[in-house]
Amino acid sequence: MNPDDFQTLVRFLKALADESRLKLLGLLAGQERSVKELATQLGLKEPTVSHHLARLQELGLVTMQPEGTTHRYRLQAETLHRLSRELFTPTQVASIADTVEGESWERKVLRTYFNGDSLTRIPATRKKRDVVLKWLVNRFEPGVRYPEAKVNEVLKRYHPDSATLRREFIMTKMMERKGGVYWRTEGAPEA
Numbered sequence: 001m002n003p004d005d006f007q008t009l010v011r012f013l014k015a016l017a018d019e020s021r022l023k024l025l026g027l028l029a030g031q032e033r034s035v036k037e038l039a040t041q042l043g044l045k046e047p048t049v050s051h052h053l054a055r056l057q058e059l060g061l062v063t064m065q066p067e068g069t070t071h072r073y074r075l076q077a078e079t080l081h082r083l084s085r086e087l088f089t090p091t092q093v094a095s096i097a098d099t100v101e102g103e104s105w106e107r108k109v110l111r112t113y114f115n116g117d118s119l120t121r122i123p124a125t126r127k128k129r130d131v132v133l134k135w136l137v138n139r140f141e142p143g144v145r146y147p148e149a150k151v152n153e154v155l156k157r158y159h160p161d162s163a164t165l166r167r168e169f170i171m172t173k174m175m176e177r178k179g180g181v182y183w184r185t186e187g188a189p190e191a
Contacts, residue, residue: 009087015059020044021052028062028075035071106131119159122168130172136165137174140184148180 016022023042027033035053039046053073056062060079064071109131113123123129139154140146155162169175175182
């Protein structure tokens with residue numbers, strides 16, 4: 001299962017792991033309803049129902065249609081069918097184990113090369129070095145621009161050779177640099 005599908009599955013399961021949201025879906029499966037109707041039927045406050053509906057809307061499980069001053073909500077059954085077809089196949093579910101095995105190997109690599117928060121040495125093999133770099137690049141926030149001095153400061157918390165680590169970030173395209181300013185790239189792996 002690719003990482004995007006895996007995250008979609010996690011978000012989907014988290015959204016449905018709430019009793020009130022499951023009941024909301026059940027009520028909306030029968031017919032469209034307003035927040036007020038749903039709140040009355042579930043014995044919840046309207047802001048609580050609105051919050052739950054917003055979570056379901058984020059996943060495309062529910063749509064809202066304005067009707068005058070009232071908003072009516074409807075179950076998007078096709079989204080449920082699509083998720084079931086795409087994410088809940090035996091092959092897809094079995095592929096989750098592949099991710100776990102890979103994460104387990106990555107954890108082993110990190111334990112080998114780190115003593116607490118200190119990187120004991122930069123791995124010689126590319127595959128292991130990439131695991132260490134992936135962990136290190138996540139010490140930097142996406143979308144934030146860092147002057148070289150700040151990058152050095154952060155990296156030196158983990159290893160004294162910040163210049164090599166900066167070069168590795170650039171070579172692996174985990175970070176970009178222009179005019180002494182660094183930032184994480186869109187494709188930089190997240191831990």
